[in-house]
Amino acid sequence: MTGQTTIQKSPQNPEPVPEPARGLRGHPWLTLFSVAVGVMMVALDGTIVAIANPAIQRDLGATLADVQWITNGYLLALAVALITAGKLGDRFGHRQTFLIGIAGFAASSAAIGLSDSIALVIGFRVLQGLFGALLMPAALGLLRATFPAEKLNMAIGIWGMVIGASTAGGPIVGGLLVEHVSWQSVFFINVPVGVVALVLGFVILKDHRAANAPRSFDVVGIVLLSAAMAALIWGIIKAGESWGWGSGKTWGFLLGAVVLFGLFALWQQKVREPLVPLGMFRSVPLSAGVVLMVLMAFAFMGGLFFVTFYLQGVKGLSPVDSGLRLLPLTAMMIVSSPLAGALITKFGPRIPLVGGMVFTAASMFGMLTLTPDTGTLSTSLWFALLGLGLAPVMVGATEVIVGNAPMELSGVAGGLQQAAMQVGGALGTAVLGAVMSSKVNAEFGENWKEAGIPVPPAPQLEQAAEFGTVPAELAKAPGMTPDVLAAITKVIQDTFMSGMGLAFTVAGVVAFVAAFVATLTKRGVNADAGGGGVHI
Numbered sequence: 001m002t003g004q005t006t007i008q009k010s011p012q013n014p015e016p017v018p019e020p021a022r023g024l025r026g027h028p029w030l031t032l033f034s035v036a037v038g039v040m041m042v043a044l045d046g047t048i049v050a051i052a053n054p055a056i057q058r059d060l061g062a063t064l065a066d067v068q069w070i071t072n073g074y075l076l077a078l079a080v081a082l083i084t085a086g087k088l089g090d091r092f093g094h095r096q097t098f099l100i101g102i103a104g105f106a107a108s109s110a111a112i113g114l115s116d117s118i119a120l121v122i123g124f125r126v127l128q129g130l131f132g133a134l135l136m137p138a139a140l141g142l143l144r145a146t147f148p149a150e151k152l153n154m155a156i157g158i159w160g161m162v163i164g165a166s167t168a169g170g171p172i173v174g175g176l177l178v179e180h181v182s183w184q185s186v187f188f189i190n191v192p193v194g195v196v197a198l199v200l201g202f203v204i205l206k207d208h209r210a211a212n213a214p215r216s217f218d219v220v221g222i223v224l225l226s227a228a229m230a231a232l233i234w235g236i237i238k239a240g241e242s243w244g245w246g247s248g249k250t251w252g253f254l255l256g257a258v259v260l261f262g263l264f265a266l267w268q269q270k271v272r273e274p275l276v277p278l279g280m281f282r283s284v285p286l287s288a289g290v291v292l293m294v295l296m297a298f299a300f301m302g303g304l305f306f307v308t309f310y311l312q313g314v315k316g317l318s319p320v321d322s323g324l325r326l327l328p329l330t331a332m333m334i335v336s337s338p339l340a341g342a343l344i345t346k347f348g349p350r351i352p353l354v355g356g357m358v359f360t361a362a363s364m365f366g367m368l369t370l371t372p373d374t375g376t377l378s379t380s381l382w383f384a385l386l387g388l389g390l391a392p393v394m395v396g397a398t399e400v401i402v403g404n405a406p407m408e409l410s411g412v413a414g415g416l417q418q419a420a421m422q423v424g425g426a427l428g429t430a431v432l433g434a435v436m437s438s439k440v441n442a443e444f445g446e447n448w449k450e451a452g453i454p455v456p457p458a459p460q461l462e463q464a465a466e467f468g469t470v471p472a473e474l475a476k477a478p479g480m481t482p483d484v485l486a487a488i489t490k491v492i493q494d495t496f497m498s499g500m501g502l503a504f505t506v507a508g509v510v511a512f513v514a515a516f517v518a519t520l521t522k523r524g525v526n527a528d529a530g531g532g533g534v535h536i
Contacts, residue, residue, distance in 0.1 A: 028148075032147075033200070037200055038194075041197065043163040045170070049186060052178050053071075063463070068429060069122045071305070073126045074129040077125075084275070084415070095201070095207040097137075100131075103131075105135060106195070113186075143159060144402060154341060156403075159398070161333075161391075169334075171308065172320075172323035174186050175318070179320040221267055228261045235249075235254045236427055237430050265278060280405060280412075286413075289397045292400075292518055294427070295517065296390070296397065297425040302429050302507055303507045309469070312469070314469075328384035330387065332391070340396065344399060353393055353396045354519055358511075361512045363386035364505075370497070389511075399523070402414060403523065431506070435506055439495075439498055443495050451490065451491050
């Protein structure tokens with residue numbers, strides 16, 4: 001029957017084998033194209049906003065903490081909801097979940113563009129994150145159910161290429177929109193893309209249900225897991241933002257998260273149909289893939305946060321020029337993602353993953369050489385090396401996680417993959433932000449004294465050092481001379497560069513640790529065998 005899924009089982013192949021589709025609905029490659037459009041919107045949004053942050057900060061009078069919450073609020077919502085959203089797809093169908101996610105993401109994006117206060121921007125970013133959580137695991141679930149086992153690695157490789165290229169392309173698209181339209185257009189662009197994705201989804205996507213998909217819903221598990229994730233991410237964010245890592249509040253939330261995760265684990269062993277079967281984590285490759293995603297996102301998202309302020313604040317580049325300066329990162333991810341997919345399909349993920357994290361670490365340490373006077377060639381080298389390192393990790397870690405999970409848990413596996421990335425991103429932004437702030441606080445006053453500036457520093461100038469940007473109104477301050485302005489500029493930029501350098505050092509160490517974790521990965525057992533459960 002055209003477009004239908006036939007069930008063929010054998011001891012070697014216990015899962016359904018999709019029959020090749022002859023029409024539009026359910027066609028594997030058209031399904032890949034359809035979900036890629038939706039995933040592109042979410043992936044692009046992850047970094048397109050970074051280039052708009054300085055403009056939002058200026059337009060709405062936001063503080064550094066406010067700007068961080070534009071990212072952190074989104075990451076918090078994603079991290080809390082992703083695994084539950086994956087289970088929703090497993091239970092009610094990935095097609096329906098995907099389409100609801102697309103519609104909600106586009107609508108919340110429009111609401112952000114219409115917002116006139118930083119509080120509304122942050123609030124709608126949280127809503128945007130919740131809908132994004134519905135969309136991402138459902139996309140992986142659709143691919144897993146549509147493609148035959150021998151082509152799944154290739155499909156995930158292309159899917160990873162779309163995510164990598166969209167993530168890397170965000171700064172360029174964002175720069176063009178911010179400079180020639182407005183920061184609001186960064187969010188409005190999601191509306192037409194969302195409409196296209198919806199139309200494609202209604203026409204092409206076919207709903208697939210595994211024969212042994214869950215029939216009940218673990219409400220208690222959802223509450224416990226959501227509370228645990230919220231406590232973890234909230235504690236991390238607030239530690240980096242204002243509480244500090246020595247605060248009792250910080251450790252109270254982190255300890256609460258540990259207790260809630262423990263209660264969740266106990267409950268999962270008792271409930272008949274658990275939200276996350278803990279037996280999944282007896283697969284060492286799957287567990288290593290999850291940890292690898294956390295560490296990769298820590299280094300990448302945390303580092304990228306400061307790169308945009310370096311380019312626009314210290315280098316004085318426009319949003320468009322900042323995006324163009326990051327073009328080597330974009331181009332390398334676009335070129336190397338399909339190559340990484342081919343290498344992983346032929347040789348397995350371990351060597352490409354280890355090599356990718358080594359290249360990522362090398363690029364982070366290489367960025368320690370950046371100065372206010374660094375030329376385009378030097379920055380391009382390190383950005384290109386970063387793109388070369390990230391591509392195989394985004395492709396390979398996804399294949400490791402999803403390929404080592406049973407078909408009926410493909411949504412949960414997709415949720416795990418994305419949740420790991422969001423937790424890592426939140427950790428990276430918060431921890432490296434705290435590292436940056438502590439370094440700036442420790443050095444700003446001393447640098448000011450050494451510069452011999454005849455007036456005491458205003459509090460807002462120390463905050464400016466966290467952005468690397470000299471306030472435009474400073475030049476018009478009473479009694480300001482060109483020499484004093486040049487001295488203040490040097491103090492702000494030197495302090496920022498010192499803080500950014502320490503942040504990149506931490507990111508580089510984390511990337512090296514990730515390279516060792518990558519040695520524990522291997523090809524998904526289900527991708528090799530055409531199905532089957534997790535080896536436990």
